[in-house]
Amino acid sequence: MAAAQDSSLFLGFDFSTQQLKVVAMDENLNVVHQNNVQFDSDLPEFRTQGGVHIHADRLTVTSPVLMWVKALDMLLDKMKEAGFDFSRVKALSGCGQQHGSVFWTRGASETLTNLQPDQSLETLLQDSFSVLASPVWMDSSSRKQCDALQEAAGGALRLAQITGSTAYERFTGNQIAKIRATRPEEFQKTERISLVSSFAASLFLGGYAAIDYSDGSGMNLLDIRSRNWSQICLEAVSPQLDLLLGDPKPSSSILGPVSSYFVKRYGFSESCRVVAFTGDNPASLAGMRLQQGDIAVSLGTSDTVFLWLAAPRPALQGHVFCSPVREQAFMALLCFKNGSLTRERVRNQCAGASWELFSAALRDTPLGNGGNIGFYFDSQEITPPAVGVHLFDPQDVQVCSFSPQVEVRSLVEGQFLSRRLHAERLGYSIIPGTRVLATGGASSNKEILQVLSDVFNAPVFTLDVSNSACLGSAYRALHGLSAESGASFFEVVKNAPEPQLVATPHPEAKEVYDQMLQRYARLEERVLQKSRP
Numbered sequence: 001m002a003a004a005q006d007s008s009l010f011l012g013f014d015f016s017t018q019q020l021k022v023v024a025m026d027e028n029l030n031v032v033h034q035n036n037v038q039f040d041s042d043l044p045e046f047r048t049q050g051g052v053h054i055h056a057d058r059l060t061v062t063s064p065v066l067m068w069v070k071a072l073d074m075l076l077d078k079m080k081e082a083g084f085d086f087s088r089v090k091a092l093s094g095c096g097q098q099h100g101s102v103f104w105t106r107g108a109s110e111t112l113t114n115l116q117p118d119q120s121l122e123t124l125l126q127d128s129f130s131v132l133a134s135p136v137w138m139d140s141s142s143r144k145q146c147d148a149l150q151e152a153a154g155g156a157l158r159l160a161q162i163t164g165s166t167a168y169e170r171f172t173g174n175q176i177a178k179i180r181a182t183r184p185e186e187f188q189k190t191e192r193i194s195l196v197s198s199f200a201a202s203l204f205l206g207g208y209a210a211i212d213y214s215d216g217s218g219m220n221l222l223d224i225r226s227r228n229w230s231q232i233c234l235e236a237v238s239p240q241l242d243l244l245l246g247d248p249k250p251s252s253s254i255l256g257p258v259s260s261y262f263v264k265r266y267g268f269s270e271s272c273r274v275v276a277f278t279g280d281n282p283a284s285l286a287g288m289r290l291q292q293g294d295i296a297v298s299l300g301t302s303d304t305v306f307l308w309l310a311a312p313r314p315a316l317q318g319h320v321f322c323s324p325v326r327e328q329a330f331m332a333l334l335c336f337k338n339g340s341l342t343r344e345r346v347r348n349q350c351a352g353a354s355w356e357l358f359s360a361a362l363r364d365t366p367l368g369n370g371g372n373i374g375f376y377f378d379s380q381e382i383t384p385p386a387v388g389v390h391l392f393d394p395q396d397v398q399v400c401s402f403s404p405q406v407e408v409r410s411l412v413e414g415q416f417l418s419r420r421l422h423a424e425r426l427g428y429s430i431i432p433g434t435r436v437l438a439t440g441g442a443s444s445n446k447e448i449l450q451v452l453s454d455v456f457n458a459p460v461f462t463l464d465v466s467n468s469a470c471l472g473s474a475y476r477a478l479h480g481l482s483a484e485s486g487a488s489f490f491e492v493v494k495n496a497p498e499p500q501l502v503a504t505p506h507p508e509a510k511e512v513y514d515q516m517l518q519r520y521a522r523l524e525e526r527v528l529q530k531s532r533p
């Protein structure tokens with residue numbers, strides 16, 4: 001076996017909502033380097049909050065594409081200063097927040113192909129985008145375009161049967177339609193549209209990278225069975241849209257060698273391969289090596305619940321994406337917009353901005369919280385489509401507030417009751433042997449995971465890398481080198497570290513939460529009634 005300092009390395013990048021992260025892994029699947037750039041604090045000139053700009057209408061949410069470009073400059077410089085040996089990188093892959101879109105202006109392809117290694121990417125690409133404020137997944141301003149797409153496809157369920165989802169405001173097809181309608185001059189100047197994932201791959205490739213099947217499933221444009229763009233959907237958004245998107249490719253595709261820009265500026269090897277980037281949630285599924293029967297809960301800016309599907313079962317709720325690790329398989333996903341930002345707000349207001357006090361409140365309050373239940377939709381929620389904070393006492397009477405400790409438990413129980421309720425509606429059943437795999441920033445908090453275990457009445461496991469999206473991207477970089485010869489993803493990563501058991505349910509958890517789930521479902525209906533226009 002090659003000595004550790006000479007063994008090949010594989011990089012996995014994650015262009016997520018609040019930060020750019022990277023994991024370096026050796027050929028024995030050991031993580032040897034991690035690094036990150038926090039958008040708000042490391043790039044204050046872009047004046048983002050949580051990595052985004054929420055516009056005055058409170059519905060439009062964007063991120064500056066040049067912030068992502070500059071973050072890559074900064075991250076690679078940090079790695080170089082830390083003495084990272086880029087020449088050992090045999091392949092790299094990555095992921096990006098899903099659904100976000102990047103609009104390249106006419107001529108950008110030329111610039112990408114001729115990047116000058118003596119300048120930063122930010123300098124070189126500052127005039128390469130026709131839209132500087134990229135729509136991102138938190139946007140909910142494209143309802144009009146969603147209605148038009150659903151009508152063109154023959155209704156919500158028909159659209160879900162074709163693309164895996166009914167029309168969702170954050171989905172890229174509807175965002176493109178909105179840009180075309182509201183910013184026609186910028187749209188006219190656009191020569192390519194990328195997802196955040198394929199935009200990031202394009203930077204490394206030195207040319208436009210294909211959208212992969214898995215992240216492409218989050219656009220309301222890809223036929224998830226044929227894995228081609230749906231002509232009906234493309235036509236409904238913009239004539240000849242396929243010319244702007246390029247052809248989608250399998251997630252395990254080798255897109256080409258890394259651009260000479262990175263060879264000359266950072267010392268990458270000319271033989272380093274770029275493997276298709278994908279969405280952050282598909283990459284997390286890869287990082288957790290999710291198998292049929294498991295359920296994954298990613299606790300990040302958004303919370304997502306996802307599971308392996310052998311066959312697509314599109315529904316009016318939730319999403320079905322092409323699997324990022326097996327061509328003919330699928331993954332189901334539910335997205336809950338009010339995730340870590342809401343947990344941080346309640347921590348600040350009810351636990352003195354201290355996670356330790358937040359955890360103590362969970363330890364000091366009983367399962368079921370004495371019958372108090374809360375719904376915390378600080379911003380327009382995706383699942384279910386409701387907004388506002390709604391608190392109920394044990395008699396189902398709406399109240400204005402809880403004591404700080406009760407509020408902390410009410411938030412965490414309420415979030416996990418919602419995750420379980422909607423997962424079970426999607427057809428998932430918590431059976432003996434169910435494993436809950438937790439990832440994302442909040443998965444490092446044991447008390448939060450204890451509540452997750454109690455509500456799901458199942459053991460909770462985590463990886464020792466809270467960022468499974470990066471890890472999954474490094475795994476996919478390794479797998480990409482042998483995928484064409486038929487090697488299976490799971491075979492390639494079979495020796496990866498096993499998830500660690502971190503919480504098991506209390507004996508009384510099943511009784512408490514089976515009953516509480518029924519109450520939660522009834523109260524959610526009341527909240528939805530109030531949220532409907």
Ligand SMILES: O=C(CO)[C@@H](O)[C@H](O)CF
Nearest residue numbers: 097098137280302304335
């Ligand atoms: O919209 C989502 C999934 O559909 C979010 O989880 C984003 O991927 C977060 F970046």
